[in-house]
């Protein structure tokens with residue numbers, strides 16, 4: 512963890528979401544960003560949503576320690592074994608959170624045109640009340656949340672380099688999230704979402 516283990520609880524209804532702005536030390540975050548950008552076997556899959564197939568608007572990779580696949584939007588991803596960098600990050604999170612993560616889905620948003628549409632992380636292999644630990648590296652992007660029961664209830668926050676966003680409890684039942692496209696000229700962002708797949 513960084514010098515200041517600041518934790519911000521969002522306090523939105525029907526949720527358990529907290530944000531740690533300086534979770535990783537700046538120099539560690541910089542080194543992880545470069546290693547993951549340059550050494551990950553990034554792929555761009557075709558996804559099918561509502562019967563239409565198109566290239567996913569970002570690059571992804573899956574890592575894990577139990578060989579369990581992860582499926583969403585008609586894609587099934589098979590995990591690589593964790594790299595030493597990913598294991599270090601996983602251990603750092605586990606010390607704070609006290610949960611053993613099995614799997615990490617990596618997302619690379621190459622620029623502002625890359626995105627991740629509205630969804631909940633509610634795939635059945637994540638279990639009933641999934642815990643998702645999400646690390647952000649590189650360019651800052653806005654993370655949007657909207658309440659499923661009343662989609663006018665929204666929250667928007669900037670995910671900073673080296674930060675951790677933790678979603679758990681009933682959050683995925685009641686909230687959707689997205690990374691929207693932006694017309695701003697921005698660089699690459701890497702996101703790591705650690706999950707437990709049973």
Ligand SMILES: O=C(O)CCC(=O)C(=O)O
Pocket residue numbers: 616618627632645654670688690702704
């Ligand atoms: O890039 C992010 O911060 C979010 C990624 C995400 O929602 C996901 O992979 O399920």
Ligand SMILES: [Fe+2]
Pocket residue numbers: 630631632688
């Ligand atoms: Fe998600």
